[in-house]
Amino acid sequence: MAFHTIPGRLLPLAALCILLVSCIALCVEASGDKLFVVPNSAVGSKADCSEDFPCSLEHALAVAGAEAELEISEGHYDGNVVIHANQTGLSLNGAGASLTLIHSAGLVVNGNEIVLDVRAEDFSANRIGFAQTWNESNTANVTAQIGVLIRDTAIGARLDEVLVLYNSSGDTSTSRGVVIAGAPEVELKKTAVVGPWQDGIHLISSSSKVKQGLVDGATRIGIALINTNVSASSENKIKQVTIRNIGDGSTFGTAIEVQGNNNHVKEGEISNWGKYGIHVCGEAGPDKCDPCHYSAAVEELPDSDPLRTARHTSIKGVDFFGEPGQIRVCDGGEETKVKRVQVIREAPEEEREVVVVI
Numbered sequence: 001m002a003f004h005t006i007p008g009r010l011l012p013l014a015a016l017c018i019l020l021v022s023c024i025a026l027c028v029e030a031s032g033d034k035l036f037v038v039p040n041s042a043v044g045s046k047a048d049c050s051e052d053f054p055c056s057l058e059h060a061l062a063v064a065g066a067e068a069e070l071e072i073s074e075g076h077y078d079g080n081v082v083i084h085a086n087q088t089g090l091s092l093n094g095a096g097a098s099l100t101l102i103h104s105a106g107l108v109v110n111g112n113e114i115v116l117d118v119r120a121e122d123f124s125a126n127r128i129g130f131a132q133t134w135n136e137s138n139t140a141n142v143t144a145q146i147g148v149l150i151r152d153t154a155i156g157a158r159l160d161e162v163l164v165l166y167n168s169s170g171d172t173s174t175s176r177g178v179v180i181a182g183a184p185e186v187e188l189k190k191t192a193v194v195g196p197w198q199d200g201i202h203l204i205s206s207s208s209k210v211k212q213g214l215v216d217g218a219t220r221i222g223i224a225l226i227n228t229n230v231s232a233s234s235e236n237k238i239k240q241v242t243i244r245n246i247g248d249g250s251t252f253g254t255a256i257e258v259q260g261n262n263n264h265v266k267e268g269e270i271s272n273w274g275k276y277g278i279h280v281c282g283e284a285g286p287d288k289c290d291p292c293h294y295s296a297a298v299e300e301l302p303d304s305d306p307l308r309t310a311r312h313t314s315i316k317g318v319d320f321f322g323e324p325g326q327i328r329v330c331d332g333g334e335e336t337k338v339k340r341v342q343v344i345r346e347a348p349e350e351e352r353e354v355v356v357v358i
């Protein structure tokens with residue numbers, strides 16, 4: 001008989017212990033990490049963020065620790081959400097990209113009005129929307145309006161089925177849908193950046209992906225791939241993204257601007273852009289392109305940096321709906337590969353496009 005075998009009379013007790021231990025593990029997992037959120041008007045007096053007594057978004061964010069999952073029910077919320085660096089692995093889960101919608105509450109910090117400000121590693125947002133509005137009476141101190149800011153500390157952030165909406169008919173200068181400000185390995189999947197943002201997505205990152213998404217209505221650039229270090233490789237991938245209605249209605253506007261090395265643009269659809277469909281920019285080319293729209297920092301957004309060049313870009317299988325001549329490559333042409341790019345003169349049918357219903 002082995003030394004540590006449990007004597008028969010102690011078996012029921014042992015079983016009870018095992019049961020207790022597994023119950024504790026289960027209970028912690030089930031209730032500790034999930035916080036249930038409803039709009040302020042539906043928060044009751046016993047609100048403790050449990051499923052039966054859901055709490056406000058503000059309260060849930062204040063008590064949420066690492067790995068917390070916020071289950072945010074359908075509805076409109078007002079807030080400028082900050083995910084702190086110590087909230088590693090936190091996730092915001094909504095009921096649908098246009099059903100659970102968080103609007104900026106108008107908070108301006110250092111000139112920036114940001115709807116979602118992510119500072120934690122391994123953050124994720126799923127089936128949820130973030131909306132920014134241009135408020136005429138609150139613009140004096142606003143330098144930049146941003147939908148989602150993924151800071152350099154937010155390594156591995158993921159957005160899946162997220163809507164980033166700019167609801168504005170006013171001045172839209174210096175507004176960005178999504179800014180990935182230095183964090184590597186970020187993924188935007190099925191993310192729709194809609195409305196007259198000046199630039200839809202700034203990807204100042206490496207090893208990041210934008211896939212199966214939509215950028216619709218940006219007034220200057222759809223997606224800008226930016227490498228702040230010209231000698232480093234950024235290796236980002238843009239795949240199966242639909243970009244449309246870019247520009248200010250005249251000749252201005254670029255669907256994708258590449259300002260970094262070793263980037264890949266694959267299998268997308270570009271329609272109704274202003275000037276360039278894809279612009280691999282910089283001054284090194286034979287016929288000197290327009291400079292890039294490099295942005296050094298979120299607070300500081302100069303219009304251009306003529307020194308920027310991009311090399312080893314690969315553009316493959318992208319369909320252009322419109323007139324030819326949309327790809328502008330300014331690295332001398334030897335290092336950038338352009339393959340299987342189709343120019344289709346008719347605009348794509350609506351059913352083929354990603355449609356966002358608000």
Ligand SMILES: *[C@@H]1O[C@H](CO)[C@@H](O)[C@H](O)[C@H]1NC(C)=O
Pocket residue numbers: 084085086087
């Ligand atoms: C997490 O960080 C925030 C912001 O720095 C701070 O206010 C909060 O107290 C921290 N929470 C914990 C549990 O340390």
Ligand SMILES: *[C@@H]1O[C@H](CO)[C@@H](O)[C@H](O)[C@H]1NC(C)=O
Pocket residue numbers: 105106135136137138
């Ligand atoms: C616009 O800004 C003003 C001033 O800060 C504020 O009182 C008002 O609630 C804001 N309106 C909206 C719709 O955000």
Ligand SMILES: *[C@@H]1O[C@H](CO)[C@@H](O)[C@H](O)[C@H]1NC(C)=O
Pocket residue numbers: 137138139140141
């Ligand atoms: C702009 O900032 C100044 C100084 O911080 C402040 O006094 C003023 O109320 C702000 N204006 C608006 C519209 O927020």
Ligand SMILES: *[C@@H]1O[C@H](CO)[C@@H](O)[C@H](O)[C@H]1NC(C)=O
Pocket residue numbers: 131167358
């Ligand atoms: C957009 O703005 C208009 C006018 O301010 C408002 O009526 C509408 O509800 C807003 N829509 C969204 C989705 O924010």
Ligand SMILES: *[C@@H]1O[C@H](CO)[C@@H](O)[C@H](O)[C@H]1NC(C)=O
Pocket residue numbers: 229230231232233
């Ligand atoms: C730029 O990238 C190169 C190549 O990876 C690296 O050696 C250099 O230190 C980087 N410079 C800065 C300022 O980060």
